[in-house]
Amino acid sequence: MISSTWTRLGSTSGVYKSVPRYTNKADATVRFDFTGTKIRIIQRTNIDNKKAHVTIDGVEETFGPFKNQFQTLVYEKTGLENKRHTVVITWSGSGYSNTPDAIDIDENGELLDPSETPETPEEPDNVLVESLKLNKETLELGKGTSEALIASVLPESAANKNIKWTSSDSEIASVDDSGNVIAKSTGKVTITAETTDGSNLKANAEVTVKEEEVDNSKGILKLTTTTGDLHEYDLTKKEIEKFISWLNIKGEDKPYYEFKLNVTTGNIHSRTEYIMYDEIVSFVVDEY
Structure with a gap:
């Protein structure tokens, strides 16, 4: 599990299990890999241990203390990502030796042979769509x-969630790539959503297109202005709704509203009255 240019000592008292490795050669290294979230290195220390350097995943870390004693914690790193890590200890001095004797990692961690190339995780299989549903099975349009029809695809992990939309009769109702159904002429048509990942799933919605109902209802719009004048306009329901929409946005698109009137006085055949937004005090609608 450990790649080293260091020498194994014989039985030595005061160290873990009495059989450590040591070196007194410059640039001698020990390398090992491990999995887990922490590592602790324990060894005999002396004043020359400051010539030892430790790196983890290529980043140099502090190594110490340097007083002369056995079984001392000289390096500790916690909070690591739970994955494979590489540790290298390098001795840069001579004279005193460097003698690591124990490595402590997570209980469920593992020391790994640094000469072995880590296995590359297999790519997940191509996950196919297992379920395709539409938000509506029937739809009635004028x-x-x-x-818009909305397609729901499961599972979330499906690799390809693209949907192909088709209409059984585009002259009655067409559908775009986003599921928007456009009613064109009266009749019935089937809109189909189909997966494109090879799962061959389909979901249908039956669409009925009818003539759009025309609302012929009308009303009298009565406006009171800041001058106290009362203005009355005979309008369709749509015209009244258009006026109220303009009023709701406080005349932001234009400061006045136009009312076109039919007039049969003399040579005048039409009239346009302009009511300023700031002049309107109140209004009433009498429907008939």
């Missing part, structure tokens, strides 16, 4: 309107 001619000229549109609505």
